[in-house]
Amino acid sequence: MIRTRRVWAAVALLMALAAAACGKEGSPPTKGPATDRLPHYQVARGFRLPESPTWNRAKKRGYFVVGAKEDQPYLGERDPATGTFSGFDIEIARMMSASLGLAPETIRFRTIASANRETALQNGQIDYYVGTYTINALRKKLVGFAGPYFMAGQDLLVRQDERGIDGPQDLGGKRVCSVAGSTPYQRMKKDYPKVVLVAYDTYSVCVDNLLTYQVAAVTTDDAILIGFAAKAPDELRVVGRPFSEEPYGIGVPRKDNALRFALDDALEARMKDGDWKKAFEATLGLSGVPAPAPPAIDRYPAT
Amino acid sequence: MTVKAAAATALYDIPGPRARRRHRLFGVLATVVLLALLGWIIHLLFATGQFTYTKWMPFEYKGIQELLLRGLGNTLKAFAIAAVLSLALGGLLAVGRLSEHAPVRWLSTLVVEFFRAMPLLVMIFFIFVALKVQPLPALVAGLTLYNGSVLAEVFRSGINSVERGQKEAAYALGMRKTQVMSYVLVPQAVRAILPAIISQLVVALKDTSLGFLITYEEFLHAGKLIASNLDYDLPFIPVVMVISPIYIGMCMLLSWVAQWVSRWERRSPKTEAVDVETAGAGTLLPGGVPPTAPGP
Amino acid sequence: MNVLTDNISVFAEGFLGTVELTVYSSLLALALGFVMASFRVAPVRSLRVFGTAWVTVLRNTPLTLLFFAVLLGLPRFGLVLPFMVFAVLALGCYTSAFVCEALRSGINTVPTGQGEAARSLGMSFGQTLSHVVLPQAFRTVIPPIGSILIALAKNSAIAGAFSVTELLGTYRTLSELGYNIVWTFLWIAVGYLVVTGAISAVFNVLERRWGFAR
Numbered sequence: 039m040i041r042t043r044r045v046w047a048a049v050a051l052l053m054a055l056a057a058a059a060c061g062k063e064g065s066p067p068t069k070g071p072a073t074d075r076l077p078h079y080q081v082a083r084g085f086r087l088p089e090s091p092t093w094n095r096a097k098k099r100g101y102f103v104v105g106a107k108e109d110q111p112y113l114g115e116r117d118p119a120t121g122t123f124s125g126f127d128i129e130i131a132r133m134m135s136a137s138l139g140l141a142p143e144t145i146r147f148r149t150i151a152s153a154n155r156e157t158a159l160q161n162g163q164i165d166y167y168v169g170t171y172t173i174n175a176l177r178k179k180l181v182g183f184a185g186p187y188f189m190a191g192q193d194l195l196v197r198q199d200e201r202g203i204d205g206p207q208d209l210g211g212k213r214v215c216s217v218a219g220s221t222p223y224q225r226m227k228k229d230y231p232k233v234v235l236v237a238y239d240t241y242s243v244c245v246d247n248l249l250t251y252q253v254a255a256v257t258t259d260d261a262i263l264i265g266f267a268a269k270a271p272d273e274l275r276v277v278g279r280p281f282s283e284e285p286y287g288i289g290v291p292r293k294d295n296a297l298r299f300a301l302d303d304a305l306e307a308r309m310k311d312g313d314w315k316k317a318f319e320a321t322l323g324l325s326g327v328p329a330p331a332p333p334a335i336d337r338y339p340a341t
Numbered sequence: 342m343t344v345k346a347a348a349a350t351a352l353y354d355i356p357g358p359r360a361r362r363r364h365r366l367f368g369v370l371a372t373v374v375l376l377a378l379l380g381w382i383i384h385l386l387f388a389t390g391q392f393t394y395t396k397w398m399p400f401e402y403k404g405i406q407e408l409l410l411r412g413l414g415n416t417l418k419a420f421a422i423a424a425v426l427s428l429a430l431g432g433l434l435a436v437g438r439l440s441e442h443a444p445v446r447w448l449s450t451l452v453v454e455f456f457r458a459m460p461l462l463v464m465i466f467f468i469f470v471a472l473k474v475q476p477l478p479a480l481v482a483g484l485t486l487y488n489g490s491v492l493a494e495v496f497r498s499g500i501n502s503v504e505r506g507q508k509e510a511a512y513a514l515g516m517r518k519t520q521v522m523s524y525v526l527v528p529q530a531v532r533a534i535l536p537a538i539i540s541q542l543v544v545a546l547k548d549t550s551l552g553f554l555i556t557y558e559e560f561l562h563a564g565k566l567i568a569s570n571l572d573y574d575l576p577f578i579p580v581v582m583v584i585s586p587i588y589i590g591m592c593m594l595l596s597w598v599a600q601w602v603s604r605w606e607r608r609s610p611k612t613e614a615v616d617v618e619t620a621g622a623g624t625l626l627p628g629g630v631p632p633t634a635p636g637p
Numbered sequence: 638m639n640v641l642t643d644n645i646s647v648f649a650e651g652f653l654g655t656v657e658l659t660v661y662s663s664l665l666a667l668a669l670g671f672v673m674a675s676f677r678v679a680p681v682r683s684l685r686v687f688g689t690a691w692v693t694v695l696r697n698t699p700l701t702l703l704f705f706a707v708l709l710g711l712p713r714f715g716l717v718l719p720f721m722v723f724a725v726l727a728l729g730c731y732t733s734a735f736v737c738e739a740l741r742s743g744i745n746t747v748p749t750g751q752g753e754a755a756r757s758l759g760m761s762f763g764q765t766l767s768h769v770v771l772p773q774a775f776r777t778v779i780p781p782i783g784s785i786l787i788a789l790a791k792n793s794a795i796a797g798a799f800s801v802t803e804l805l806g807t808y809r810t811l812s813e814l815g816y817n818i819v820w821t822f823l824w825i826a827v828g829y830l831v832v833t834g835a836i837s838a839v840f841n842v843l844e845r846r847w848g849f850a851r
Contacts, residue, residue, distance in 0.1 A: 061401055061403035063404075064404070065402060109569065120404050351744065352766065354752075368682055385714055461791065549699075553705075561705060581702075589698055592698075
């Protein structure tokens with residue numbers, strides 16, 4: 039008797055699972071404007087870089103393996119339903135692959151946590167990394183940096199109807215949100231002690247708190263903030279001028295100088311012929327922010 | 342499990358008519374309060390818009406469903422590998438602890454006590470961050486070390502709980518130590534501690550969710566990906582409502598298997614010389630005494 | 638070695654966070670576990686059902702999922718409290734299920750005859766409870782409660798991964814400052830051993846004074 043009851047329960051469960059497996063194709067609708075006019079990048083035919091072991095490996099494979107972020111809108115984000123990556127950093131990665139002779143459609147993107155970026159580059163898990171990777175002297179000891187390809191800075195994101203905040207000096211006593219333990223959080227804590235800091239573990243929670251009037255502002259790199267503002271351009275805006283300097287670079291293995299210089303050349307070429315600007319306007323530019331001037335490339339000598 | 346109201350217990354006597362009326366009154370009161378609580382929670386859910394279409398819409402899509410199923414598959418994969426390895430490690434450490442050679446015994450005791458005292462998450466983080474191991478091997482290694490040590494204690498207490506007469510009779514017949522263990526002690530001990538082993542595997546299944554913290558793409562990680570997406574209005578509560586029953590259901594299934602095995606073994610004549618353990622999740626106390634109640 | 642001496646304040650803050658979390662969660666777990674145990678042995682059926690449901694659900698939920706639901710989900714209901722409070726709530730409720738089971742099996746070890754004798758001597762329910770049943774039950778539950786609280790101290794490490802100020806969370810700050818990871822983890826491990834060792838010692842003393850196994 040009990041056995042029959044259990045069998046029926048199991049059958050019901052299996053049927054529910056089978057029914058669930060029939061779902062809609064495609065992905066759920068997204069907020070914010072769609073990135074439809076993505077620029078097409080010319081693949082450099084006959085490009086060769088035999089001095090770079092990383093390039094040789096990728097050429098043999100037929101594609102690059104690139105590390106990226108998956109939770110920064112219009113910068114480096116992944117659609118949970120289809121698994122496709124999109125955003126400004128992703129466009130830079132695809133641009134670079136085209137300049138280095140491999141079609142951008144072949145790139146395999148991998149999500150790497152911030153703390154493991156250096157390790158992933160050192161043990162060859164990825165060929166290069168494009169994902170709000172700030173260049174600093176400590177990291178240069180472990181990996182190489184091509185670029186910078188974007189000059190970001192810490193800034194503030196507020197609601198459209200917020201009138202009293204033009205910069206960090208107006209934040210005294212107000213609640214400001216950032217990610218726990220991150221550099222923007224620590225800088226805000228050190229330089230502006232009057233601010234009431236709130237920390238969560240993802241920026242999307244911070245932005246949600248901003249939209250529901252729980253906090254007055256969100257602070258992090260302006261590139262990330264612009265991406266979030268693009269999600270809800272009528273409700274959010276980035277204010278003031280950046281109050282720090284965060285140069286974003288492409289992380290490469292430290293010893294592979296040939297790859298680094300090739301990427302520097304490729305970045306310069308793309309900045310000159312307008313592809314960089316087109317990529318920005320198709321992604322971060324959807325928030326209404328005009329494309330800034332591309333930064334100067336830093337070709338530091340081979341170590 | 343439940344106290345029958347008609348029998349006397351140490352606390353309550355068999356209820357007479359006045360007591361029965363009082364109990365019924367309290368019963369009705371308690372039911373009303375609990376239903377009111379439930380109603381308030383449901384009202385809160387509706388009031389904060391947790392049942393809006395935008396929040397539940399992602400689950401209709403095949404891509405999202407496959408993402409969740411893949412996460413579930415990864416959870417079960419990590420659990421299966423960790424379960425097999427921790428059984429093996431537990432057996433090895435138990436043999437070490439029961440060895441007659443003092444250095445082997447001391448080394449095994451040291452290893453077991455160290456890994457039982459360490460928080461599991463610290464071990465997993467250490468292997469992942471300091472030793473730079475990939476997420477799945479790091480998670481499996483941490484689970485194996487911890488659960489292997491606990492299982493070693495379970496095995497040891499099982500072997501020690503076989504009636505002394507069995508061991509003495511076996512030695513009196515001239516059997517050597519290995520033969521005593523493999524023909525007499527282990528078969529009886531294993532039958533007795535099977536429920537405790539399965540309960541410890543439930544703990545291992547629950548602990549696979551720690552993989553979420555080292556970016557292993559398991560079930561909870563897939564849930565978080567969906568839940569922290571601004572496009573779907575940050576559907577935390579719907580995601581929790583979908584994931585929790587599946588997790589709880591899996592663990593309850595395994596616990597029920599442990600209880601069933603315990604009842605089966607108690608009836609079997611092959612466990613006459615040993616006490617079948619209750620099916621409670623086992624974290625043995627330092628010192629090796631099984632607790633009288635399940636541990637976290 | 639200099640990881641410890643250079644960053645005593647960071648470690649101290651984390652260690653204090655862990656101790657706070659452990660102490661508050663233990664108190665909540667013991668109180669809630671006692672209430673749930675009394676529900677489970679009550680003669681009122683709906684209370685028994687509620688107690689059983691509470692224990693079954695919480696014992697079969699992974700603690701990470703519970704933290705996830707409480708720390709990231711409760712604020713959606715408009716309940717915005719500091720992380721430490723949420724962590725204490727989650728850890729306390731989770732452990733209370735195990736405390737409840739330990740207390741219940743402790744009460745069940747008291748022979749029925751004791752209760753019947755107490756009642757036949759005319760003792761009221763309160764007197765039976767406080768003079769006869771609980772003192773005997775208390776002695777058998779000391780070892781299990783000790784191991785449950787040690788497991789609670791170890792589980793508090795999970796809170797550190799959810800941005801609560803806690804010992805395990807310090808490794809992130811220290812690795813960003815560039816210190817050797819292995820030594821950092823060594824000191825974190827020592828910190829946890831101190832906490833679990835202290836709880837173990839306390840319960841050893843209690844057991845020696847009062848405990849005996851049935």
